[in-house]
Amino acid sequence: MRVRRAVPAETDVLVPAYADAFADEAVLSWVIPDPADRAARTVPMFRELLTVAVRDDQVIVAELPDGAIVGMSVWLSLADAAARHRQAAQLAEFPVEADAVGQRLAAVSDTVDAHRPPDPHVYLASIGVRPDLRGRGVGGAILAEGLRAADAEGLPTYLEASTEQSRRLYLRHGFHDHGRPLALPDGGPVLRPMWRPAPDGRR
Template sequence: MTPSAAVRVRLAVPADIDALVPACVAAFADEVVLCWVLPDPAERATRTAPMFQALMHAAVRDDQITVAELPDGTLAGVSMWVRPTATPTPPDPAAPSAAAPPPDAPVTRRLATVTETVTARHPREPHLYLASMGVRPDQRGHGVGGAMLVHRLREADADGLPTYLEASTERSRRLYLRHGFHDHGQPLALPDGGPVLRPMWRPTSAPHHPDTTA
């Protein structure tokens, strides 16, 4: 049985945090934007775990994290979905926090560049925003990403919401096209040889096809 048939897609809960962090580290280790922000593999390996630890605590409490779970409990994929009108939950003083790099550090500047670049192009119309989605390398090509998309797009349609995202690779762009997205405006090129992000939009109730191999 392939993961696409066996995978269970659900909202992450606080009890998932310990499993979410290594799942995110594995799923996003080669993600092109993260690789641009942290180009040194050793630094990336060191910094991503505490970064995800801090991020997951807040995002899970805000019901922003959807996971794809295999029958043995392994988290095969992680995705983060944001409603721009939502008010973020205040930080939990008891939650771990990632050590912030100096304000003038290259990673700080690049993180700020990514945030400013994508925020400037966000549609003003109310929508569901797919901020990130990753699948563990050993589970790719079996429909795990497609399963998470189908799950949340059905919810978006039920709520009457269109969906917006930035595809960071041509492979992911093809996946989103198969699920009813279309290119939305000019691509966003990050500086210094960074990746090109392609804004994409899916109107509510657009047809999509769950038989993907992503």
């Protein structure tokens, strides 16, 4: 398995791979409960997300020797106030329909944004692995590569774990719980903010 940065020329391949990896993700399953509707609605959303993220060198993928992409993640370097403002502006431009799905997407965004640390950090926005290859170290390999890059920047890393299984993975990679759990409304998942200090331990 090879772990590397994604490039813009492969966006058409990345979108279905991302959809496979996140088809049963906890938060997305709450936002769009119907699997068929989820599959139809997420492809354009993922294309919008990945077009910008790959352009900005924010996507790390894991691929097999045959080139099949089996895991993906999006990392946002929020090293200063300008970077945080740019990210907020990009999210504000993201098209959201005025229906139940749009309301739940807004609830997720409002919940996590209200509790994101103000200090400079790298934000692990998402990480997913193709279902048939989970439990084989793919997620850990992607995580290690992203954390290596964060350490090279001298920045701490922040995320919200959406399952207890993912939380255990993050604990093994040096994260600790950071503040109170964040419960999404209407019986949604409980997100657990987590923080990994910078290499120098000062942040």
